[in-house]
Amino acid sequence: MDGPSNERIGRATGFGMVAQGDGYWYRPTSVEGIRDVFEAARRSGRKVVIRGSGRSYGDAALLPEGLILDFRRMNNILAWDPETGLLTAEAGVTLEQIWRHTLEDGWWPPVVSGTMFPTLGGALAMNIHGKNAYRKGTIGEHVTEIEVLTPSGRTLILQPDDDAFYEAISSAGLLGVITRATLQMKRVSSGDLRVLPLSCADWEEQFACMERFEGDADYMVGWVDAFAKGKSCGRGLFHAAWYLDEPAERPSSLRMDRQDLPDTILGFFPKSMVWRYLKKLNNRWGMRQINWAKYTASRLLGHGKPHPQSLVAFSFLLDYVPNWQRAYLPGGFIQYQSFVPKEHARRVFAEQFRMQQEARLESFLAVFKRHRPDRFLLSHGVDGYSLALDFKVTERNWPEVRRLAHRMNELVLEAGGRFYLAKDATLRPEDARAYLGDETLTRLRTRKAEWDPEGLLSSAQAERLGLV
Amino acid sequence: MSKYHHAIVVGASSGIGRELTLLLAESGCKVAAVARRGDRLEELERAHPDLVFGVVHDVIAYDDVPALFVETTGRLGGLDLVVYCSGVMPEVGPSEFDFAKDRSMIEVNALGAVAWLNQAATRFQNTRSGTIVGVGSVAGERGRVGQPVYNASKAFLHAYLEALRNRLSKHGVTVTTIKPGPVQTEMTARLNLAGAMPAKDAARMILAKASLGRDCFLKPTHRLIFWIIRNFPTRLFRKLKV
Numbered sequence: 001m002d003g004p005s006n007e008r009i010g011r012a013t014g015f016g017m018v019a020q021g022d023g024y025w026y027r028p029t030s031v032e033g034i035r036d037v038f039e040a041a042r043r044s045g046r047k048v049v050i051r052g053s054g055r056s057y058g059d060a061a062l063l064p065e066g067l068i069l070d071f072r073r074m075n076n077i078l079a080w081d082p083e084t085g086l087l088t089a090e091a092g093v094t095l096e097q098i099w100r101h102t103l104e105d106g107w108w109p110p111v112v113s114g115t116m117f118p119t120l121g122g123a124l125a126m127n128i129h130g131k132n133a134y135r136k137g138t139i140g141e142h143v144t145e146i147e148v149l150t151p152s153g154r155t156l157i158l159q160p161d162d163d164a165f166y167e168a169i170s171s172a173g174l175l176g177v178i179t180r181a182t183l184q185m186k187r188v189s190s191g192d193l194r195v196l197p198l199s200c201a202d203w204e205e206q207f208a209c210m211e212r213f214e215g216d217a218d219y220m221v222g223w224v225d226a227f228a229k230g231k232s233c234g235r236g237l238f239h240a241a242w243y244l245d246e247p248a249e250r251p252s253s254l255r256m257d258r259q260d261l262p263d264t265i266l267g268f269f270p271k272s273m274v275w276r277y278l279k280k281l282n283n284r285w286g287m288r289q290i291n292w293a294k295y296t297a298s299r300l301l302g303h304g305k306p307h308p309q310s311l312v313a314f315s316f317l318l319d320y321v322p323n324w325q326r327a328y329l330p331g332g333f334i335q336y337q338s339f340v341p342k343e344h345a346r347r348v349f350a351e352q353f354r355m356q357q358e359a360r361l362e363s364f365l366a367v368f369k370r371h372r373p374d375r376f377l378l379s380h381g382v383d384g385y386s387l388a389l390d391f392k393v394t395e396r397n398w399p400e401v402r403r404l405a406h407r408m409n410e411l412v413l414e415a416g417g418r419f420y421l422a423k424d425a426t427l428r429p430e431d432a433r434a435y436l437g438d439e440t441l442t443r444l445r446t447r448k449a450e451w452d453p454e455g456l457l458s459s460a461q462a463e464r465l466g467l468v
Numbered sequence: 469m470s471k472y473h474h475a476i477v478v479g480a481s482s483g484i485g486r487e488l489t490l491l492l493a494e495s496g497c498k499v500a501a502v503a504r505r506g507d508r509l510e511e512l513e514r515a516h517p518d519l520v521f522g523v524v525h526d527v528i529a530y531d532d533v534p535a536l537f538v539e540t541t542g543r544l545g546g547l548d549l550v551v552y553c554s555g556v557m558p559e560v561g562p563s564e565f566d567f568a569k570d571r572s573m574i575e576v577n578a579l580g581a582v583a584w585l586n587q588a589a590t591r592f593q594n595t596r597s598g599t600i601v602g603v604g605s606v607a608g609e610r611g612r613v614g615q616p617v618y619n620a621s622k623a624f625l626h627a628y629l630e631a632l633r634n635r636l637s638k639h640g641v642t643v644t645t646i647k648p649g650p651v652q653t654e655m656t657a658r659l660n661l662a663g664a665m666p667a668k669d670a671a672r673m674i675l676a677k678a679s680l681g682r683d684c685f686l687k688p689t690h691r692l693i694f695w696i697i698r699n700f701p702t703r704l705f706r707k708l709k710v
Contacts (some may be wrong), residue, residue: 004538006590012596020547022595046542064546 001026001036003044004067012062015055015325017332018393018425021064021460022312027073031149031179034069034305037150038456041067047458048151050173052119053094057127057335058425059460060172066458069177076405077101079178085185086144091121098183099312103254107185108311110142114367115318121178126378126412126422127170130239130315131219138381140169141374142184148176150451155179161218167447171375172421174444174462176451194217195239199298201348204236210370210385213240215437219314222368225291226353226389233353236368237298241314254307278327281391285460287364293456328392336363336405337388339371344415345385352387352408358448360403361397363389363406388423390403402426412443420459429466441467471679472497472599474546476537478527478584479554481508481655484521484603487671488551495521497549500540502527502584527554527580537587550676552581553603557618557655559639570617577621582628589632592641599642601678604628606649606685609694612710626683633681646674649690 002008004024024046026037027060041048049063052071062068079088096116098109113128124146127138136142148156148168156176158165163363164216168176200206206222213220217240223234224373250257263271280292313315318324325333338351349368356362367388374381391401405426412419418435419427433441448455448468455468462468476493479485480501486508489501493516501512502523509522523540524531541547556576558569585600592598607615608622626645633643650656650664668685677684685691697710 004542006534006538006587008596009594011592011595022591022597044542065542065544 001033001040003040004046005392010053010068011260012049012054012063012068012253014058014060014425016334016393016425017325017328018334019062020057021059021062021066021458022233023063023066023068023071025068027070029073029401031155034149034177034179035153037067037069041456042454048456049459050121050125050126050177050457052122053117055113055115055118055122055454056422058105058423059464060421060424060462063458064460065464074179075119076131079182080105080122082107082286085187086182086183088145088180088182089120090180091119091124093120093197094118095120095123098185100256103188103191103311104250104256106188106250106254108188109139110184110186111136111139112315113318114239114316116312116316117319120181120183120309121173124169124178124181125171125173126346127374127379127421128422129369129371129381131221131369133381134214134220134372135218137372137374138170138376138379139183139214140166140376143169143181144184145182146178148451149179150176151301151456152451154451154454163196164447167377167443170378171444171447172378172459172462172467173287174452174457174459174468176457177426188311189256190244190251191255191279191311193241193248193311193314193387194244194306195309195314196306197298197302198238198240199236199295199303200238201235202232202400203350206234206236206238206368207346207385209240210368215352216240216242218242223294224357224366224368224387225295226356226363226366227288227291228295229357233350235295236366237295237332239314241309244308253310259310261312261316271320274321275323275325275327278321278324279329280365282327284360284362288362291364300357302408330390331398333364333390333392333406334401335388335423336408336426337386337392337420337423338412338417339380339382339386339420340384340415340417341382342384344355344417345387348411348415348417349385349387351411352389355404355407356389359400361401361404363391365390377443378421378436380418382418384417386420396415424461424465427465429464432465469666472549474498474541474544475502475549475551476500476502476540476544476584476588478549478550478552478580479603479611480512480522481505483553483655484648484651484670484674485551485553486512487668488553488674489520489639490515491668491671491675498544500544501541503554514541527583528575530579530583533583533587537584537591541591547588547591547598549599549601550565550585551601551603551674551678552584554580555603555605555655557615559658560615560618562613565688573621574615574624577618578624578628579624585628585632589641590638593636593639594658596640599644599678600632600636601631601644601646601674604629604647606647606690608647610700610705614710630683637681644678644680645683646677646686647683647687647690647694648674 008024047066051061074090074092127140180367219241222238480489481503506524586632605622629645650661651670
């Protein structure tokens with residue numbers, strides 16, 4: 001394989017478009033091809049970053065001047081058994097490919113992110129969660145086997161009874177390359193969910209909803225208006241959802257055409273254009289109005305009235321407006337997501353809102369979820385709640401946004417909370433050390449020394465956080 | 469503060485290139501200073517040990533450039549600015565036609581620029597970003613009696629940079645041609661130029677204009693004078709001593 005040259009260089013961008021870096025792109029189609037990329041890195045004295053669809057918000061899938069191991073051509077589904085629901089695929093398949101492959105047989109991915117575009121490898125590297133995190137945990141908990149290629153050249157087959165399984169998954173692609181995985185899909189008899197919207201007047205009601213449904217609902221998510229102050233702080237719209245049982249043999253709700261998201265709004269307005277209009281409103285004033293309008297609508301329409309919604313429409317809310325992230329151009333945005341133990345969550349999240357309002361840097365979109373701990377190495381799971389906050393970034397406000405993030409970190413760390421590498425763009429080495437703990441970092445480095453003694457795998461994030 | 473973070477300056481050992489290197493480093497930009505004379509580069513490294521590193525290279529070693537370019541951007545950790553300011557102007561008598569001298573000007577002023585800036589163009593076209601600055605000269609505006617090939621080499625550079633700009637602007641790349649008038653440098657020391665600008669001032673103006681993406685003179689008076697010279701009737705121009 002040829003070494004890094006100007007013909008291979010290209011810009012890699014995080015999903016939030018704040019983090020960017022130029023690297024040398026390699027798109028292998030086989031495990032042999034991946035070995036060649038490591039060889040090219042060795043010969044040129046450079047490092048390798050693994051990249052899937054580039055849906056991590058920050059700098060996890062880029063490395064300035066490094067070799068970018070782009071997985072998107074390794075996207076074959078290798079085996080599918082509609083009897084057992086076991087699916088084996090190369091790591092470059094996307095969640096979209098997976099559900100499209102299995103749904104008509106009555107199977108749905110056990111855990112999905114809010115978008116269907118991540119690759120399976122990326123999802124495992126970050127060990128993603130969904131709106132069912134409090135019941136089903138992270139995606140790694142539904143994997144029965146992975147194949148890992150270490151930079152040192154070994155191929156390992158790992159199962160949940162290996163410690164290394166819990167390290168390869170969740171370690172952000174810093175230990176080895178997950179080349180394929182077998183996923184246990186979830187049986188569904190309908191392509192629809194029963195969705196219950198509940199408008200919440202404040203944090204009190206948001207938490208009450210989560211507590212009320214956590215033993216029962218299959219999915220839960222809360223949207224929060226970050227502009228609301230005082231008694232209204234925490235107001236928003238909570239959704240619980242349940243799988244439906246359809247008695248029919250092959251219900252039509254499982255069909256592709258019933259799941260596909262429409263490409264227009266109200267039948268004529270093309271969604272591909274929406275981000276351009278959204279951009280006009282994408283400022284503090286406009287977003288205050290949109291958040292207010294969404295909350296007001298939640299009180300007047302649909303409150304407490306369950307309705308059916310397709311799995312795709314409910315699960316992949318972020319895909320509803322294509323390329324919505326571009327509404328944040330030119331500066332981009334970050335997502336700040338913190339995970340806080342349940343006994344401290346209410347206080348910490350209310351205080352995070354107060355800090356944003358004081359700094360006049362309110363999050364334009366705030367999403368609230370319930371979680372549970374897991375045993376993966378770089379885990380973000382806690383027995384508690386997470387709050388994901390989208391902040392618009394401009395050249396001018398970036399130092400302020402970072403300062404705000406660092407102040408919010410202190411609250412999270414004091415409460416024993418955690419962070420999530422798929423989202424992170426602002427953590428400092430001391431924050432990462434504090435939430436991960438020395439024992440975890442020692443385990444990471446011990447395994448790294450075994451699998452990647454030359455330190456070939458890296459990322460801009462890993463270098464920023466001092467993980468490698 | 470400059471908005472550049474990683475720069476290559478070719479021709480950094482003296483004159484405008486040296487001052488550009490120092491100014492960029494003072495603004496916090498990491499600079500790869502490329503030049504033939506290693507001892508001069510060490511001085512620059514000593515002035516800014518964390519930000520400047522020297523790359524010893526003779527710009528006429530064209531075949532070395534592709535590998536050296538990639539290696540240099542690797543050491544820099546990125547690239548958003550490339551400035552080509554290598555240039556030679558040997559003394560040429562009023563009736564002298566010396567091929568060796570003429571060849572050296574074309575090799576350094578023109579071909580060296582193509583070797584380096586083709587690399588920059590390839591990279592920036594692919595990353596859809598970046599700024600290329602070429603230091604030309606007002607001397608490239610007309611063929612004059614004193615320096616036929618120096619004039620021609622700078623005219624070549626101007627046309628080449630204009631073509632790069634036209635090719636690359638749609639990829640989000642900025643290409644700026646700087647046409648300095650007389651500047652106090654080693655190259656011009658023997659000429660005793662009246663009213664020559666200190667190299668430091670020239671460098672400051674070049675950095676201020678780097679993002680403009682067009683042909684730039686450094687002073688409005690140069691723009692006017694050279695507009696007149698460019699449009700001066702050729703029959704009369706040949707009678708002048710300029």
